Every structure is written in C-alpha cells, then in structure tokens.
Amino acid sequence: MIIMKFGGTSVGSPQRMHSLIGLIDNAEAKIVVLSAMSGTTNSLVEISQALYQKENDKAAILIDLLEKNYSNVIQELYTTESSVSKAKELLSIHFDYVRSFTRDLFTINEERAILAQGELISTALFQYLLEEKKVQSVLLPALNFMRMNENSEPDMGFISENLRLELAKHPSESLFITQGYISRNDFGEIDNLKRGGSDYTATIIGAAIGAEEIQIWTDIDGMHNNDPRFVNKTFPIAKLTFDEAAELAYFGAKILHPTCILPAKSQNIPVRLLNTMQPEALGTLISSENQTEGFRAVAAKDGITTINIKSGRMLLAYGFLRAVFEVFERYKKPIDMIATSEVAVSLTVDNTDDLENILVELNEFGIVNVETNLSIVSIVGLFPAEKPGYAGAIFDALRSIPVRMISYGGSENNISVLVETKIKKDTLLALNKGLFQLD
Numbered sequence: 001m002i003i004m005k006f007g008g009t010s011v012g013s014p015q016r017m018h019s020l021i022g023l024i025d026n027a028e029a030k031i032v033v034l035s036a037m038s039g040t041t042n043s044l045v046e047i048s049q050a051l052y053q054k055e056n057d058k059a060a061i062l063i064d065l066l067e068k069n070y071s072n073v074i075q076e077l078y079t080t081e082s083s084v085s086k087a088k089e090l091l092s093i094h095f096d097y098v099r100s101f102t103r104d105l106f107t108i109n110e111e112r113a114i115l116a117q118g119e120l121i122s123t124a125l126f127q128y129l130l131e132e133k134k135v136q137s138v139l140l141p142a143l144n145f146m147r148m149n150e151n152s153e154p155d156m157g158f159i160s161e162n163l164r165l166e167l168a169k170h171p172s173e174s175l176f177i178t179q180g181y182i183s184r185n186d187f188g189e190i191d192n193l194k195r196g197g198s199d200y201t202a203t204i205i206g207a208a209i210g211a212e213e214i215q216i217w218t219d220i221d222g223m224h225n226n227d228p229r230f231v232n233k234t235f236p237i238a239k240l241t242f243d244e245a246a247e248l249a250y251f252g253a254k255i256l257h258p259t260c261i262l263p264a265k266s267q268n269i270p271v272r273l274l275n276t277m278q279p280e281a282l283g284t285l286i287s288s289e290n291q292t293e294g295f296r297a298v299a300a301k302d303g304i305t306t307i308n309i310k311s312g313r314m315l316l317a318y319g320f321l322r323a324v325f326e327v328f329e330r331y332k333k334p335i336d337m338i339a340t341s342e343v344a345v346s347l348t349v350d351n352t353d354d355l356e357n358i359l360v361e362l363n364e365f366g367i368v369n370v371e372t373n374l375s376i377v378s379i380v381g382l383f384p385a386e387k388p389g390y391a392g393a394i395f396d397a398l399r400s401i402p403v404r405m406i407s408y409g410g411s412e413n414n415i416s417v418l419v420e421t422k423i424k425k426d427t428l429l430a431l432n433k434g435l436f437q438l439d
C-alpha cells in the first residue's frame with residue numbers, strides 16, 4: 001500500500017482533478033489524501049474571522065461567493081447531469097451548514113467545523129468524478145479514524161486500529177480516498193492538524209498502516225535548496241535524510257507541514273515529494289539513507305519573538321535555567337533557539353498566545369525584554385562536528401547581515417541564525433550566493 005497526498009493546487013481546478021485520475025488509476029493499492037481546493041481554507045478562515053467579529057453580513061457575502069465558485073467548478077468538472085445534480089446537493093448541504101453559523105453563537109468549535117468543510121467537499125467532489133469515470137474507489141471518512149490526543153499529537157493506536165477497520169470493510173478494493181487536515185480531538189470533536197496539515201495526515205496514515213511509501217504531490221518538483229517564494233535561483237534536492245527534512249519542515253520550508261516527517265521517520269517509511277504539474281520530474285526522496293556532508297538547503301520561519309532575561313544575580317547558577325524553562329513548560333510553549341551569557345539568557349518562541357502571563361512569571365527572575373518581528377533562518381545539511389569550515393562559510397556569506405542570535409551544535413543537521421524579518425529575504429539571498437554560488 002502507498003499513500004499519495006495531493007495538495008490544494010493539485011485539486012485546485014476541474015482540469016487538475018481530471019489529471020489526477022491519470023496518476024492514481026493503476027493497479028497499485030493506495031490511499032489518496034486530498035486537501036481542500038486551493039484558496040478554500042483561506043476563505044473559510046476569513047468567514048470565521050467575520051463571524052467572530054459579528055460581521056455576519058460580511059460572512060454571508062463571503063459564503064455566497066465561495067458557493068458560487070464551487071457551482072462553477074461542478075459545471076466544468078462533470079459531463080453527466082446526474083453527477084452535477086449530486087454535486088449540487090452536496091454543496092447545498094455543506095454551504096447551508098456554514099450559513100447556519102451566521103445565525104448562531106460562534107466559538108472555536110464552530111470555527112473548527114467550518115474549517116473542515118474544504119476537505120469534506122473536495123474529497124466528495126473527486127469521488128463523484130471517479131464514479132462518473134467508472135474508476136472503482138472508496139471514500140473513507142477521515143473523522144472515523146483520525147484522532148489527536150490531549151497533547152495534540154496523533155493517537156497512533158486509535159488511528160491504526162480504526163483505519164484498519166475501515167479498510168477491512170472493503171477487502172477487494174484498492175483505491176481509497178480520504179480527507180487531509182481534519183481529525184477529531186481528544187474529546188471526539190471535529191478539529192484539524194493546523195494549516196498545511198494534509199501532509200501530516202498522509203504521514204500519520206502511512207505510519208499507521210506501515211505503508212511502503214508516502215508521496216506528497218504538490219506544485220513544485222521537490223524540496224528546493226532555498227525558499228522559491230523569495231529567491232529566484234533555486235534547484236530541487238534529489239535526496240534528504242529524515243532529520244534534514246524534519247529540520248527544514250519545522251524551520252519554515254512550506255512544502256512540508258512542520259511536524260509531518262516524524263511519523264514517517266518513526267516507521268522508516270520513505271517520503272517522496274513530487275510535482276503534479278510535472279509528474280516525470282524526480283522530485284525529492286526523504287529516507288534514512290546516509291548523506292554526504294555539506295549544505296543541503298536554507299529555510300526561514302517568521303513570527304519569531306525573543307525574550308531576553310537579564311539577571312543581577314548569578315544568572316547561570318544551576319537551577320536558574322530550569323526555573324525559566326518550567327515557565328514555558330507550564331504554558332506548553334516550545335522554545336526554538338537559546339543563547340546564554342553570564343548575565344543574560346535569550347530565547348525564542350513562535351507562539352505568543354500566553355506571552356503576558358509568561359512575562360509576569362519571568363519578571364521574578366530579572367529584567368525582561370521582548371522583541372518581535374523576527375525570523376529564524378536555518379541552514380540545513382550534514383555538518384560533522386569535527387569538520388572545519390561550515391561555520392566559517394556561513395559567517396562569510398552573512399558578512400553584511402546583522403545577525404541577532406546564532407545556534408550551532410545542537411545537532412549536526414542545523415545551524416540557525418535569527419534576523420529581523422525585514423531582512424529575511426536579503427539573508428536568504430546572501431546564503432544562496434555564499435553557500436550555493438547562486439547569484
């Protein structure tokens with residue numbers, strides 16, 4: 001069994017949905033994970049924001065607009081009247097449901113229910129298309145088996161057991177379609193795996209059933225050596241290790257959800273990144289295979305805040321860092337980078353939800369300063385500790401960049417620097433030139 005995940009652009013138009021059939025209609029047993037059509041989740045987020053702000057008229061207009069887009073999609077997608085009318089009925093059920101929230105109380109639960117509609121619609125529309133084309137397939141409802149635990153981590157035991165039960169209902173079938181992104185939470189409520197979460201669905205499913213390979217099909221020919229949204233001259237990387245890919249995903253390479261490599265790594269299942277617009281391109285293979293040393297790629301993660309704690313007392317006396325870390329632990333906030341000196345410690349977080357409360361507690365330890373609008377730029381590859389030259393090459397490349405913090409030595413796969421977000425692009429360009437000789 002293999003897993004094939006298709007992202008928003010890969011199902012983003014009737015034409016794209018038609019061309020997917022060519023990629024999945026063969027003898028190999030597979031579970032196909034689909035995202036919402038591109039733009040849909042953004043629209044649903046916008047609708048939810050309007051509803052939170054009690055701008056119900058605005059929400060109603062946005063809902064009508066989205067429904068109109070889908071009405072156009074189904075006219076082009078199908079050739080038979082019966083498929084169009086089935087799809088019309090499906091759309092009216094989903095959009096009436098979304099519309100019902102313009103009349104009721106709106107809380108985070110309603111928001112999660114709204115955000116789930118994109119994947120529910122795309123998978124149902126695609127299943128109808130397969131039926132019309134007489135391609136034998138089964139739609140598996142992700143909400144019957146995807147479940148996260150109280151720490152928002154996949155409940156692998158539950159997922160594996162329930163997914164196997166779902167598959168066992170169709171012993172003679174070999175093509176299964178399911179929704180990415182959506183899941184149930186610990187309370188059994190509808191929830192999601194955060195933006196970009198369909199990649200995570202694919203790797204969780206792959207790990208849950210011990211798939212042979214997990215394929216992430218998107219709109220680019222694999223992981224590039226730098227962020228193509230900011231840097232023109234980039235190239236695809238043929239091979240990455242799980243550790244390198246995990247670092248790149250976590251530190252901002254949008255092609256992968258931040259934590260989606262972990263389930264695949266845990267079961268040693270290769271992940272292949274492929275391009276739906278150019279299926280013959282080699283893409284990127286992520287596996288446990290050893291790598292040669294060297295620079296592989298650069299990625300950037302925005303929305304970083306630093307917290308600096310300066311203490312008159314012996315700051316690094318033992319027990320001090322523990323006390324600081326415990327504050328972050330209590331608020332379940334991961335720390336990305338840390339730098340220490342005799343009198344101060346700086347750390348970075350990407351989630352400022354409880355920042356005010358955290359700062360109140362940290363104030364007990366000394367003078368606290370906060371800075372926002374920062375980005376972590378990570379250089380990923382294999383940098384053996386005993387080999388000279390890597391730090392030198394990076395510092396050389398960043399000669400003209402004001403660097404706020406540096407993290408080196410935490411692992412052999414990552415060297416990170418912190419810069420102001422406004423010079424992130426310059427930093428990416430400088431590294432492209434200095435490390436990859438691309439100008």
Ligand code: ADP
Nearest residue numbers: 007008009218220222223224226227253254255
């Ligand atoms: P999908 O909707 O298929 O999940 P995404 O938009 O989430 O697609 O991810 C693909 C996009 O990721 C690419 O179009 C590209 O702009 C962006 N991206 C950012 N960094 C990288 C990188 N290092 N390599 C490839 N793509 C990247």
Ligand code: ASP
Nearest residue numbers: 035041181195196197198
């Ligand atoms: N549709 C969701 C999003 O836009 C999940 C995904 O595309 O992976 O974030």
Ligand code: MG
Nearest residue numbers: 007196254255
């Ligand atoms: Mg994505």
